[in-house]
Amino acid sequence: MAMVVGKVLSFRLGLNRRYPKELLVKLGERESDVAKLVGKEVVVEDSHGNKYVGKVLKPHGKSGVAVVRFRKDLPGHVIGLDVKVLD
Numbered sequence: 001m002a003m004v005v006g007k008v009l010s011f012r013l014g015l016n017r018r019y020p021k022e023l024l025v026k027l028g029e030r031e032s033d034v035a036k037l038v039g040k041e042v043v044v045e046d047s048h049g050n051k052y053v054g055k056v057l058k059p060h061g062k063s064g065v066a067v068v069r070f071r072k073d074l075p076g077h078v079i080g081l082d083v084k085v086l087d
Contacts, residue, residue: 004085020073028064041086042068
């Protein structure tokens with residue numbers, strides 16, 4: 001199976017807070033594409049060489065966006081970066 005590449009859209013937001021460990025990531029075209037990736041590991045590498053490892057939690061809506069939770073808080077400059085989903 002080929003490695004899936006996605007794009008970081010934003011942090012997951014609540015009414016009164018943002019969740020610094022959770023990102024919304026575009027991983028496919030439909031909800032069914034993302035449902036197959038639930039539980040997989042995700043890696044984001046920034047321009048400084050830092051790697052952030054997380055896990056796909058669940059689909060977010062019906063347009064191929066997923067909620068991904070990372071092990072530690074993420075900096076704001078990861079928005080817009082590419083994401084790799086590992087097998």
